[in-house]
Amino acid sequence: MALEAEAKRMVAEFEYTAEDVNKGVKEFIREMEEGLEKQGTMMSQIPTYVTSVPNGTEKGVYLAVDLGGTNFRVCSITLHGNQSFSLQQSKVPVPRTLMEAKTSHELFHFLAKQIEAFLKTHHKDHFEKHRKGSVEEGEFFDLGFTFSFPVNQVGINKGHLMRWTKGFDIQEAIGQDVCGLLQKEIDVLGLPVRVAALVNDTVGTLMARSYTSPGKHKTLIGAIFGTGTNGAYVEKLEKVKKMKAIEEAEGGKANYDSSTGLMVINSEWGSFDNALKVLPNTPYDIDLDRESVNPGIQMFEKRVSGMFLGEILRRALLSLHQHPDEGIALFKDASSHDNDIRSTTTVAEDSALFKQWGIDTSFLSIVEEDQSDHLRITKQTLEKELKIEAASTEDCVAVKMLVHAIGKRAARLSAVALGGVVLSTNKLQEEEMVDIGVDGSLVEYYPGFEEYIREAFREIEGIGEEEKRIRIGLAKDGSGLGAALIALVAHNSD
Ligand code: ADP
Structure with a gap:
């Protein structure tokens, strides 16, 4: 239970509320307009x-x-x-x-x-x-x-x-x-x-x-x-x-x-809000940026795209694994039992958990999708991809909570960019329907990505119920x- 409570606290750090979304949209529109007026702005336009x-x-x-x-x-x-x-x-x-x-x-x-x-x-x-x-x-x-x-x-x-x-x-x-x-x-x-x-x-x-x-x-x-x-x-x-x-x-x-x-x-828009006026900034985002090849640059992209979500998760999991209180720490279960077989959770020394960029964003999709009993699929994926043997169900629940928080935040941030463009162009007023084409593995494969975008759309002042008139389709x-x-x-x- 202690682990779950700690995971919940971390999940709250990734919360991106309706108020945050609206603040984000306002700033996004401001930067769009600034970029149309002059050169050398944060968003190049x-x-x-x-x-x-x-x-x-x-x-x-x-x-x-x-x-x-x-x-x-x-x-x-x-x-x-x-x-x-x-x-x-x-x-x-x-x-x-x-x-x-x-x-x-x-x-x-x-x-x-x-x-x-x-x-x-x-x-x-x-x-x-x-x-x-x-x-x-x-x-x-x-x-x-x-x-x-x-x-x-x-x-x-x-x-x-x-x-x-x-x-x-x-x-x-x-x-x-x-x-x-x-x-x-x-x-x-x-x-x-x-x-x-x-x-x-x-x-x-x-x-x-x-x-x-x-x-x-x-x-x-x-x-x-x-x-x-x-x-x-x-x-x-x-x-x-x-x-x-x-x-x-x-x-x-x-x-x-x-x-x-x-x-x-x-x-x-990958460099929207490089100044970090409105973007969320957890300790994991801060560390990821500091140790990246281009600190301070592409700050929006670093919270949204496939190259980074796996690394945000890795840093969150690692911090939970290294929690000073052994009773709380992740992947430290001395006697986890699965189908009555008692085993000890082990994390290999060369686990990708310890390597920068060690977790691919496809890992998040697998875990988000997992509805199996005792999160068996997550357990297997931890074994296969991170060399973490015999993770307990409680561990897997914590991993899934964090995955969900990071993926959902990315989708809600995506809604800021898309919603910002929809509002600034006034298209909902001018057209019966607004069409958006999307491409990329994240939006294509991450379960529920579009639905989380839509949920955030409904929370945006100026879109709300009109979200129904926004159509999103895959464009390959x-x-x-x-x-x-x-x-x-x-x-x-x-
Ligand atoms: P690119 O953008 O390079 O043209 P993709 O659209 O395939 O190519 O995106 C690749 C990115 O998507 C990588 O960062 C990878 O981690 C991530 N990715 C690959 N498979 C999945 C998946 N199933 N779910 C979420 N992200 C994925």
Whole structure:
């Protein structure tokens, strides 16, 4: 019982009340607006130069490529115009030597070669026709380029690489326009392809959902709850006050279609409230941040996304395991009994409980889901993943309580971001229904994640019962379908 009482006290530390949610939403809207007005703010609110979203009637064949880390993916997407599409794709690992090549030419030549091979296999006719010189430039494939590294985007198909991450290191590429680099190598090979758009994965999610969402309804937000968290949404162009200053810095009017009066904004909400004015901050959050590679940065993401929830849990469990009072401590049961077999709980010295990042967020999903007798599944998972043998049922109950508290807090924080965008755009007033597309393992697999978001929506002043008019749907394949759709709108706005 003592353990349960202590676990309850810790659970209370993760409580994120209705009042907290409302405070969070207010601050979120304030930071959104600040980010639209000037540059260098906490939430970057980056204009993407995408100025319309699809409604599912679009047609055509488009190419999409995705360079995000280990693999390079090439695909072609055929939009059937009835919210459906078909997709062909190839995927190759990027050779390590190219990740650290001397010149960008070596890497981008490799990428262009993959596109050539893909066209030869999947679009032979078009490829051959082009070889014979009978493909007009207007018939070139438009390509959407998902490039998941920090870029300073200055046009729909123009963006300068700020720095490499994820093991890439080609100094010479820094500062260069990555679309230009790819186009150059495509042209050297003489392929009938135009790099039409530089794609951010959240914008891809927004576009993919908007094309596939039921009832030809256009989507307001594309949000990712995976390794990290971020969202893109449709803003009124007139509210993007900093647009002029951005264009002036680039030496004149950027090339985009302003006639729609809209601009898709990549919010970069992972860094919402880095100043910690409203975000919850338990001892476990504080320690996680202090020992992370980027203390003080991405504070919202560190409480919400898949990369971090496992680590928050690990720190909470470890603190309970190391509780000074042995009668309270977790995993220290000297005589736990399960089916009449008496055994002692043991935690292996090399248990992942003692290693930073030792617990994956999928562990939380398993425990949250567990309805088995005496939490048998949790017990087995503790054994398998953390080398904790014969945990008592009381231990497992405490673990489950903490898992639930951390997962639910993450979902309620997610509602702050989504609710903030819904309210600030005034969409509940303007539309019968507000559509949100989501992607990422956390929202896809964590049991009840959407329901906890909805529960929090109902507590937000200005949403309340209107929560029923917010539709949330899974939007897969932002870097394939989504990128193709961005290439399409880029072409149409030329
Ligand atoms: P990415 O965001 O990198 O494109 P994912 O959407 O698959 O990829 O997210 C990966 C993250 O999701 C990892 O941090 C992982 O810990 C977490 N994750 C993987 N499986 C699950 C699961 N079943 N439940 C909750 N989180 C998960």
